[in-house]
Amino acid sequence: MINVQDNGLVKLSQIIYNYCGLRFADRLPTLKEKVSKRLLELGFSHWEYCQYLKMSPKEWDVLVELLTINETYFYREENQLNECCSYVLSLIKRKKRNRPIRIWSAACSSGEEPYTLAMLIQETGKFLPGSVEIIATDINKKVLQKAEMGWYHHGSFAFRRTPENLLKKYFTDKDGGYQINPSIQKMIKFQYLNLLDQAKIAQLAEVDIIFCRNVLIYFDHETTKRVIQSLHQNLATGGYLFLGHAESITDMSLGFKKVDSAKTFYYRKESDRDEKVQSISG
Template sequence: MKKIIGDNMIDHDLMKLSQLIYHYCGLNYSGRLLALKDKLAKRVGELGLSFGDYSSYLAKFPAEWDLLVEILTINETYFYREEHQLNECCHTVLPMLKEMKGNRPIKIWSAACSTGEEPYTLAMLIQETRKFPQGSVEIIATDINKKVLQKAETGWYHKGSFAFRRIPDLFMKKYFQEQNNGFKIDDSIQKMVTFRHLNLLETSRSSFLSDIDVVFCRNVLIYFDQDTTKKVIIHLHRKLAPGGFLFLGHAESITELGLGFQKVDSHKTFYYRKDTDTK
């Protein structure tokens, strides 16, 4: 009987904790309490707390959220990921935007950029086109995980990292220098990207983003339920300039949500464009 009561208490505490996590960053563990327990057992044990106490601890010490996010978020990414989208952006979308904007810089937002492979790949591809002078394209990269942002800002990746599994040899030779058992990205590429910490659900803290021309938010929505997905897409829609473009992961679709985007089908990929008559 005691064990049943104890298990019920743990489930209750985990459910409360899952609700806090959901409201903070949109990750839904309400139906995966055992997975949540497994992920957090080590940290909770280190603090000498119960799962119920840990919820109170988060309220008392908000900085703990940074560590919790590190534990829960998945940061698998690599250079040149889903290259058809990257090429479509750099060879079709950006030249189109250049004609429309004239001398005004094109703004790209890499949302949930993880350790930086996506924005750095965009920067390399943009340089390769030779169509965009320095300063004509601004890349802002954000993530909720402060630890991966710190790694991204260094521009250094270990030799054995999966980050290089799809990158063309040309890029490795041209844009990386061997350094300390790894590879450091070229300064010219690193300077094209600005990294900022951002929780996509904390819209009040995104004032530094406005009139964005292209958003990459790939392989993020798959971790959200439909309500959170709608909140995030509405946020992205507001940040995009009229006629701006949104690139999602190949397994993510918002066509049926009716949130002010039109699907664009190209030869090898698809993406979305914000309606030109909406703000």
Template sequence: MVLRQLGQLIYDHCGLNYLQNLPSLESKISKRTNELGMSIWEYTRHLEQNSQEWDVVVELLTINETYFCREENQLEVFQSIILPQLTGKNLIRIWSAACSTGEEPYTLAMMVAETGFIPLDAVEILATDINKKVLQTAKQGWYSKRSLSFRRMPEHLLEKYFVERDEGYQVVDSIRNRVRFRYLNLLDQDEMERFGEFDVIFCRNVLIYFDRTAIQKVVSSFYDRLAPEGSLFLGHAESITGMNTGFETIHTEKSFYYRKGDSSYEAVRSLGS
């Protein structure tokens, strides 16, 4: 079936799994095929031969619903438990691995600033996404007052870290300067290796679109990129418990996260390589 071939091509490229929901794939892609006057078969060939077309596909298939201070229980754990463990480091590195329009990494920078015991210049935040269009919005750091970005934003943070401008709010420079945005396909392990080592990784509400094989691959890359006993935060509906990833689940009163620390897992991987 031609539609299944397109679904497989998309899965192999970026891990988005529409193979079990082909009608949804057809619905999302039909606007583009109609625009180009192509059949699904012709569009599949077009996609194989034109790498720039992937930017269009990603925009059509990814959901970029996000907002500031999302999942506040996790943010409280990050601020009150994780960050105090990292004090004394010359540089704390944090990765927002699916940053969308930037609300998450900017929120993380604000959480650091709010601690009062970690200077902002001791923190580096890398923010990546596969959707180049949302990255442009993220880099600008400006959000309309009419957007849903501020639905959970406490008033004191809005007043402290934003400047009102042109019917919206601009993130202040001290926060914007802590975040570096880059394009990344999470299945590109070679590119991820160039990022170096991180103390904390956030990848929330992304793995729900992947199958078990793709999840295992992505989480394995996260494991490799984390410092010893580094922390991984996933979305509240996502779980890697029981997948033999090398992470241990840490439960707190407010939420849970994953910690790298299983040396036996590293030994088994090295034997198998």
């Protein structure tokens, strides 16, 4: 039987879902565990905390930090990264005229993904400084601060897959950790972004490649569809979308065609003409 406190928890799960798409309606015990310490600090019930979020919007920064999982590392799912930097970028480069190629790392966490992309792009030797721009966004402001610093502790699991030669080439040993080189940092612009904020996404302007990996697994079908529609609108025709290996949009007719390569898969935004005759192919 649901008591008053449980009703407050249900309400909290609803406003979290509306704010950022994270679904806890069927995982209320998990939500309760994640917020219990914060509520104890404030001396609030779940109901009172819901009201506090309305009166103090900055509390969302604290709550998002409690709710999000930011486990990541350099060279994660490297087959996709290699496919992007050794093949897809070359395809796009042929079509570009007088503007840089733009890559968006959505949900970049503490920066390992965009920094890896930047390193791999430099490794190709095919792109002049400034010819590729990387926009890296996340809803968690604390991990964005870490990403902008570009410093990672020596013992960090972030380096579990990093080749030793690239660690030496692109990082400097500093204060018990590794500092990413300035040449890599200046390729990336970090900024706060909620993937449900369509107006803010539109302000990013058109991009050529989007990485949105291991994010959709936390959304339900409707939220996933909403997010993918926003990504589609910001992606250039013929541009590419990379999702996590456990994520699929093959059941959504949203103007993407699945691309299968030897070691991975990703999606290509079809032209308006193609979209009329073919939706996503599985």
